[in-house]
Amino acid sequence: MFYLKFIRDFVNILRAGQTPAQVAGGFALGTILGLSPMLTLQGALIWLILLVLDVNFSAAGVAMTLFSLLAFLLDPLFHRLGYQILVNVDALKGVWTWLYNAPVAPLTRFNNTVVMGSFVVALLLFVPVYAGMKHFVVAYRTHIHSRLEKWKIYQVLDRSKLLGWYRRIRDLKG
Numbered sequence: 001m002f003y004l005k006f007i008r009d010f011v012n013i014l015r016a017g018q019t020p021a022q023v024a025g026g027f028a029l030g031t032i033l034g035l036s037p038m039l040t041l042q043g044a045l046i047w048l049i050l051l052v053l054d055v056n057f058s059a060a061g062v063a064m065t066l067f068s069l070l071a072f073l074l075d076p077l078f079h080r081l082g083y084q085i086l087v088n089v090d091a092l093k094g095v096w097t098w099l100y101n102a103p104v105a106p107l108t109r110f111n112n113t114v115v116m117g118s119f120v121v122a123l124l125l126f127v128p129v130y131a132g133m134k135h136f137v138v139a140y141r142t143h144i145h146s147r148l149e150k151w152k153i154y155q156v157l158d159r160s161k162l163l164g165w166y167r168r169i170r171d172l173k174g
Helices: 002-015 020-035 041-052 057-088 090-101 113-148 152-158 161-173
Strands: none
Touching (some): 002 113, 020 041, 057 090
């Protein structure tokens, strides 16, 4: 049942009234939250950015869920990348020492190889995820949604009593 709700929420996000840039921004910020640990200073900063900017919060939740599941599979890769950055890049050793002795910087947990690797990957993926999601939302709204409405399964589900009941309850809230 969770998967059906997840797919329905994702489709609703794509059809929502917000601009593609707002949906893509929320999805890209959710990607960072999903790939990197949230209980760090940078996680709190991303949450603050998410709350301050006018982005789609639901898209961030969907991305965070998807990429959190993916992050567990990629932890060995994150560890190797974080190890390379923390240990084998001699030019940065002074920076790591200075950060470790700084009063607030250890709250970032930058000295953990998995945290470092996952945060670097999340930052590198931010722009491609944003651009890709923005393009996908535009394509969905202009081409894909009209094709999906013609499918028999979509029409059957759209006319189902369960969905009608759900819509009536949903509309009572608003």
